[in-house]
Amino acid sequence: MSYSSLAHFVKTLEEAGELIRITLPVATELQITELANREMKKPEGGKALLFEKPTIHGVISKFPVLINAMGSRRRMAMALGLHSVEELSSQLEFLMKAKPPKTFRDGLTLLRQGIDLVHARPRYVKRGPCQEVVYRLDQAQSDFSLSSLPILKCWPHDGGRFVTLPTVYTKDPDTGDRNIGMYRMQVYDGSTTGMHWQVHKVAARHGKRYYERGEPMPVAVALGGDPVFPFSAMAPLPDGIDEILFAGFARKRSVELVKCISVPLEVPAESDIVIEGFVYPGETRPEGPFGDHTGFYTPVDDYPVFHVTAITHRREAIYPATIVGVPPMEDFYMGEASVRIFLPIFKMNFPEIVDMALPAEGVFHNLVFVSIRKQYPWQAFKVMHGLWGMGQMMFSKYIIVVDEDCNVQNTSEVIFRLCSNTDPQRDSIVTKNPSDSLDHAPTIANLGSHMGFDATKKLPGEGYTRGWPDLVKMDPAVEAWADQFVGYPG
Numbered sequence: 242m243s244y245s246s247l248a249h250f251v252k253t254l255e256e257a258g259e260l261i262r263i264t265l266p267v268a269t270e271l272q273i274t275e276l277a278n279r280e281m282k283k284p285e286g287g288k289a290l291l292f293e294k295p296t297i298h299g300v301i302s303k304f305p306v307l308i309n310a311m312g313s314r315r316r317m318a319m320a321l322g323l324h325s326v327e328e329l330s331s332q333l334e335f336l337m338k339a340k341p342p343k344t345f346r347d348g349l350t351l352l353r354q355g356i357d358l359v360h361a362r363p364r365y366v367k368r369g370p371c372q373e374v375v376y377r378l379d380q381a382q383s384d385f386s387l388s389s390l391p392i393l394k395c396w397p398h399d400g401g402r403f404v405t406l407p408t409v410y411t412k413d414p415d416t417g418d419r420n421i422g423m424y425r426m427q428v429y430d431g432s433t434t435g436m437h438w439q440v441h442k443v444a445a446r447h448g449k450r451y452y453e454r455g456e457p458m459p460v461a462v463a464l465g466g467d468p469v470f471p472f473s474a475m476a477p478l479p480d481g482i483d484e485i486l487f488a489g490f491a492r493k494r495s496v497e498l499v500k501c502i503s504v505p506l507e508v509p510a511e512s513d514i515v516i517e518g519f520v521y522p523g524e525t526r527p528e529g530p531f532g533d534h535t536g537f538y539t540p541v542d543d544y545p546v547f548h549v550t551a552i553t554h555r556r557e558a559i560y561p562a563t564i565v566g567v568p569p570m571e572d573f574y575m576g577e578a579s580v581r582i583f584l585p586i587f588k589m590n591f592p593e594i595v596d597m598a599l600p601a602e603g604v605f606h607n608l609v610f611v612s613i614r615k616q617y618p619w620q621a622f623k624v625m626h627g628l629w630g631m632g633q634m635m636f637s638k639y640i641i642v643v644d645e646d647c648n649v650q651n652t653s654e655v656i657f658r659l660c661s662n663t664d665p666q667r668d669s670i671v672t673k674n675p676s677d678s679l680d681h682a683p684t685i686a687n688l689g690s691h692m693g694f695d696a697t698k699k700l701p702g703e704g705y706t707r708g709w710p711d712l713v714k715m716d717p718a719v720e721a722w723a724d725q726f727v728g729y730p731g
C-alpha cells in the first residue's frame with residue numbers, strides 16, 4: 242500500500258484508531274510541541290496528532306499540522322504500507338541472496354521481486370498536485386512566505402522556528418546523482434533559512450563541490466506526501482544510492498517526479514508542500530541553538546543559508562512536523578525501523594551478526610548492541626572495527642558485542658552480559674573516529690573517542706586461562722512441563 246498524499250495517510254491512521262484530531266486553536270510556538278512530547282512519552286508512542294487550527298502569532302493557519310505520525314512501531318509500519326517492518330527487511334534479504342531459481346515456485350517469487358524492482362524506477366510527470374498553488378518569492382511581490390507556514394518553535398531556548406521533518410533534495414554537480422536527506426531548517430525570515438546538513442552528510446559533500454566550482458547550489462525541500470519519503474530521507478542509505486529508488490521499491494509503486502518551478506531539480510509530484518531555492522558558495526550564518534535528539538540543546542554554529550525562490554503546495558496541504566528531545570521521541574521509531582530493515586545488509590557484510598539494536602537511551606549512535614555467532618578469537622573486535630568503518634555507524638560511541646543467545650532487543654539482558662562477562666581492561670578497546678556533530682561530550686566537535694566491549698564468552702586463544710562457567714539455565718524438559726500450566730499445577 243502507498244499513500245497519494247499526507248491526507249490519505251491521515252485518513253488511514255484515523256480509520257485504524259491511531260490519530261487524535263485537536264480541533265481547538267493551539268499555538269505553533271511551544272504549545273503544539275508540549276502536547277506532542279507528552280503524547281510521544283506514552284507507552285508505545287501514543288497516537289498521531291492532527292492540529293486542525295494551528296496558530297501563528299495568534300492567527301489560525303490554513304495548513305493543519307500533523308505530528309507523531311510515525312511515532313510507534315505500528316504507525317511506522319503503516320507509514321511504509323506494511324504490517325511490520327520485518328516484511329520489507331525479508332524482501333531486501335531475499336534480493337541480496339537471490340540465486341537462479343531451482344523450482345517453479347522459486348521462479349515465481351523471483352519474478353514478483355523483479356516487478357517490485359521495476360517500481361523502484363521513478364516516472365516523470367508534467368504536473369503534480371504539489372504545484373496546485375504556486376508562489377514565486379524571487380519574482381513579483383507575494384504576501385505568501387515561510388511565515389505563512391505553521392513552522393514550529395519546539396523548545397524555549399530554540400533560536401527560532403525550525404522545519405523539523407523536511408526531505409532535502411540535492412544533486413551531485415559532477416555526476417548528477419540525486420540525494421535526499423533530512424536536515425532541519427531554522428527560519429531566519431520569510432525567504433531565508435539555515436540548512437543544517439552536518440559535515441559528514443551527503444548534501445554537505447554536494448555543497449562542497451558546488452562551492453569549489455563557484456556555482457549556486459539548487460535545493461528543493463519537499464514536505465508531506467507519502468510518508469515513505471521522510472523515512473527514506475533519514476535512512477542511512479550509502480552515498481550514491483538514490484533514495485527515490487528505495488522509496489519506489491519499498492512502497493511498490495513508482496514515485497512520480499515533477500520538475501520544480503524555479504530550480505533544476507525534481508520532487509515527488511504528490512508532496513504536500515515544496516520549498517525551492519539556492520545555497521550560495523561560502524555563505525554561512527549562525528544556526529541554533531536547538532533542543533536536539535541528544536536531549537540537550539546543540540549550540541550555535543555556522544551553517545549554509547538557503548534562499549527561497551518559490552513555495553508550491555497542494556490546495557489541501559497538511560504540514561508535517563516532529564519534535565526531538567529527551568528520548569524516546571518519534572525519531573526513535575524511525576531509527577529502529579531503519580535498523581530492522583537494513584539488518585540484512587549488515588549481515589551480508591558481517592555474516593556472524595545475528596541481531597542489532599540501537600536502544601532509545603543511546604539516541605541513535607551513542608549505544609549499539611550486536612549479537613554474533615562467534616567462531617574465532619577476537620571476532621567481536623573485528624565486528625566493532627567493521628561497524629566503525631561503515632557509513633553512519635562510524636558515529637557509534639559505545640558498541641557492546643554479545644553472544645547469539647543474548648537478546649539485544651532487551652537492554653537489561655545486554656547490561657547483564659556486559660557486567661558479568663567482561664574484564665574491563667582485557668575486553669574493551671578505545672579508538673578514534675569521527676563523532677556525530679550533535680555529540681556535545683567530545684572536547685573538539687566532530688572528533689571523538691569510541692569504545693567497544695567484547696561481552697562474549699571467551700574462547701581458547703583469547704588469553705582466558707580459567708574454565709568459562711555455564712549460564713544458569715533450567716532443564717528444557719522441566720521448562721516444557723511448567724509451560725503447560727497457565728499458573729501453577731492444580
Ligand SMILES: Cc1cc2nc3c(=O)[nH]c(=O)nc-3n(C[C@H](O)[C@H](O)[C@H](O)COP(=O)(O)O)c2cc1C
Pocket residue numbers: 405406420421422423424425426437438439441442443444474475476477478563565572575633
Ligand atoms: C527528525 C530528524 C532530524 C534530523 N536532522 C538532521 C539535521 O538537522 N542534520 C543532519 O545532518 N542530519 C539530521 N538527521 C539525520 C539524517 O537525516 C540522516 O543522517 C540521513 O541519513 C542523512 O542523509 P544523507 O546520508 O543522505 O546525508 C535527522 C534525522 C531525523 C530523523
